[in-house]
Amino acid sequence: MNSPRSNLASTLHNLDGRSYGNYKQIRGSYEFGSFTVFIDRVQVDPFASPSKVRIRINRAEAGFPTDITTERADRIAAADFLFRVGNAFLHRNDQRSIILGRPGQEVLERTNVLIDDEGFEARLLVNLPARGRRILGHQAADILTRDVPELAQTMFIYSNLAAAYPPAKDQSGKNQPSQDQPGKNQSSDDLREHVQLHRDQLELQNHLGEEGLLAFIGNGAILPRRSGDSDVPMDSHAVAFTSPSSLEHTFTLSSGRRLTGMAIPRGVTVIVGGGYHGKSTILRALERGVYPHIAGDGREWVITEPSATSIRAEDGRAVTGDDISPFINNLPSGTDTRAFTTTNASGSTSQAANLVEAVEVGARSLLIDEDTSATNFMIRDDRMRALIPADREPITPFVDRIRPLFTHRGVSTVLVAGGSSAFFEVADHVIALDAYVPQEVTEKAHELVGMKSADDTGSAFATPRPRIPTAKALHPGSKTKSAKAKGLGQVQFGKAFIDLTAVSQLVDPQQTTGIAEALEYLAEIFDDQTSLTEALAEVEDMLDAQGVDALTGNRGHPGHVARPRAQEIAAALNRFRGLRLVD
Known part of the structure; x- marks a missing residue:
């Protein structure tokens, strides 16, 4: 059962000045009117990875048109749009404790914002504030009970999408949302145009094959x-x-x-x-x-x-x-x-x-x-x-x-x-x-x-x-932790580092995180019989059917991951110096 918003606020105020580990008390779910806030993971100290927080709203409360949020490709485009709206809000308000992620010029399938049959969800990383190793509970209460709900209101209430801050224009007069100009709100018309542009781009890409x-x-x-x-x-x-x-x-x-x-x-x-x-x-x-x-x-x-x-x-x-x-x-x-x-x-x-x-x-x-x-x-x-x-x-x-x-x-x-x-x-x-x-x-x-x-x-x-990796190809004895992306061009896999700097079609560090997750997934597929291409096809089928969330295996907050292409996953696998094949 979800706790009321007031419980979260009072707990945080009471924690002010106590040792940082006491933040673990706020883990749980809280009702914020039309929204639910889930605190899935609480960081163990001020220097650890940020806490994982989700905001969720059901479809009826959000009020978004179903004709642009039902098909899979449309959901990817609409989620990308809302991702940019949220990023703009945080940038405009100089909110550095809440991390939604930074969009680039491409529309990628991501875990940052999810649209499903039931509703809409944002996956946030939140740096819980401290002075030294003491909790700043009053500031934390402002972040989690004021700033996070304001972000949710901006992103997920359809009627709130407004053109109060019109996007910059390019030379042809078209809207120019870009990663270097994130401080603009978008309107509901812009959302529809964003989804339609994505539809048209995919249709044109399909026509290429049809016309040779x-x-x-x-x-x-x-x-x-x-x-x-x-x-x-x-x-x-x-x-x-x-x-x-x-x-x-x-x-x-x-x-x-x-x-x-x-x-x-x-x-x-x-x-x-x-x-x-x-x-x-x-x-x-x-x-x-x-x-x-x-x-x-x-x-x-x-x-x-x-x-x-x-x-x-x-x-x-x-x-x-x-x-x-x-x-x-x-x-x-x-x-x-x-x-x-x-x-x-x-x-x-x-x-x-x-x-x-x-x-x-x-x-x-x-x-x-x-x-x-x-x-x-x-x-x-x-x-x-x-x-x-x-x-x-x-x-x-x-x-x-x-x-x-x-x-x-x-x-x-x-x-x-x-x-x-x-x-x-x-x-x-x-x-x-x-x-x-x-x-x-x-x-x-x-x-x-x-x-x-x-x-x-x-x-x-x-x-x-066919090249067939051994069953233990991605299970080196030195590997005790999960694979991890190190920026755009490197994955740490056990004690080995996979260099991807020459893989020029990686465009976002979240894709590299997706590659790290895919390597973990592949490790469970290889069985001395499955070829490299068969395993990659299995990963692609899973992503098509279940989305990027499934790649991580997390039921709650999956972190910030973008879908990599099979070509880039293969590039990482092929550059892993510990790869071994069945003779």
Whole structure:
């Protein structure tokens, strides 16, 4: 049975000045009129992880329209919107004791805000105040009995969504909610628009597959970011994207929205141009296009098929049992590259491993930048081929494999090239960028190199044997605590640290937390018989059916977790140096 709000307030006032451990007395649930506050976990001291607090309201009291909060995808979008509303409220009121999480430019499935059949719930982390190790009970009472209910009123009462603080506008006059401008309330109309935008983005992503396309970039998109360490759009001097007429495509969505822009077909597309003219910017936008984006981001109509994976060289990473023989074979040492293992891969070996691992877990498109690639993996020019005979060179460059990778495995590639024309003759499309303005130059590129019949030997890409982790693969003897994310680019797994800094499509530290949870989940699946791909498919099915909450196994407050893609979960598993496979 829930306690009244007054009980929580009086308990906290009475605890003022007592030792910090006495905060454990407030654990429980409390009625706040239309809301219920659950205090699921109380931190043990002022320096421990924050306390876990939930606010919940039933649907009737919240009053939200059912037509935008019933379907699963709509709930994800509406929860994202309310997440941003709550974050704005806390920022505007300089409330630092209550943590809801920090939204980015992407719309992700998260645990921070939940919408289900019964109602709405916010999952908060609360730093309970102290002076030294003594309870500040009066301040704690203000936080839990005043500030938390005010947050709930702002987020979860539909009639309270107001435009008293209208969102910033971008250059086209559209609302521009962003992670750098969180101090704005949103209206009920904005909520509906947010959900509809998400619907349209997902519908357009579905159309890509139906029409044989890899990606779409809408006319008017703003691709440059404000700076190298910011993901918000450039606010001045940004060149709006305009499609070349030869690649222009128009979609009409079921909502009536009509979109025109550049459609990138499946196959091999090479993007060229001078330095600082936008090549890497467009590739970066395509990397992020696997996620829906908020209005005003500039990339809300950059839509990429959802399995697209960025591939790069990554010196020093561990590789376990990968079949890299399509690219590296006949090593002088005699090592079998059909099941290659190393604790310290070179640039070319790591890039080959990254590629075959991406294809193994279902990537239908690869995104590659020449600047972050190993040169000897990518190309070998005619003079080098003449000097070093093919039978003395164990590396077959990617340029020789890119066409059969598509024709025999159905895997497309978008490649940024600034210093070599080697890929022109195998490209279906060549796009040149000049001051961020694209032009299709395929015909001219083909004339320059002369078209040759590409080596289309598909036997190099015979389906490799499944990799089957051992039952104890994720149960190292040194592991006594659960896996834990360390920021965006690292997971601690036992005494080992998994480096994810090269996994560029991770966009939020909460996704890294999701990867840590997924590794714990996978540890219980591996049984000496289940392959890596089968286990990942099981995780994906579970997430689709039950949501991110199920990944954590917590019945109450699951913490702040965002859903990672299978590609990034696999990236972490493959980089774990303790991974062992069944022989």
